[in-house]
Amino acid sequence: MDEEQQIMPEPVQEPAPEKKPDTTQAVITGVSPLVSLLFGSSVGVNIIAPLICWLIWKNENPLVDRLGKNVLNAQISWTIYTLVCLLLCMVLIGIPLLIIVVIAWLVLSIINAVKVANGDYDYVMPLSIKFLK
Template sequence: MDEEQQIMPEPVQEPAPEKKPDATQAIITGVSPLASLLVGAPVGVNIIAPLVFWLVWKNENPLVEGIGKNVLNSQISWTIYTLAGVLLIPLFIGIPLVIIAWIAWVVLSIINAVKVANGDYNYVMPLTIKFLK
């Protein structure tokens, strides 16, 4: 055997980099309420997609745990506001309230989706009631 072969040290194995949570699942959870717009779903369906994603991914991804709660709280809140407007339609104030609530929900849901996609995982939509803590 050659001396060079005997002296060569074994390669040093570098430590594994710290595992970061996958932001893709968090982004999907944050954008999911807007899917109800694409399919023309009735009020309340905007809660189903983030609920499913949150229940499936919350234990394996800490980002989804927080974002899922924020998204669910905001979607439940805005659904309640819209339904309150629907109940007030006989008093003629309901139609403007439903329109305002729906437009605010769409705009704020888009803002929420953009913030989550840009890494702002602590954003909470205005007028959100905390149902899930």
């Protein structure tokens, strides 16, 4: 070997950056219950959009799986509350309760959408019953 020959160090491989889950899918899932307002907002429609998002993306994105369960639990719960209020409308006490439940659902769904858009994927809407774990 020649003394002039230099030993070239091997290039250092940098570790691959961690692959972050796609947050766009999570935001769409979190905002999807509000889409029901565009479709007449009938009882139960608020469940369809997050259910579709969750079923499509739950296997490929663990963030959507976790968030989708929270959103679905909340929407199923609020649909049950609305149905109970509709039944109580027969005895007139349901009318003010229905107004309160609809306004509360709208406000809490907007809060949920804002929290998800800001990256708080573990937020659980108040009064949610855990149907999906």
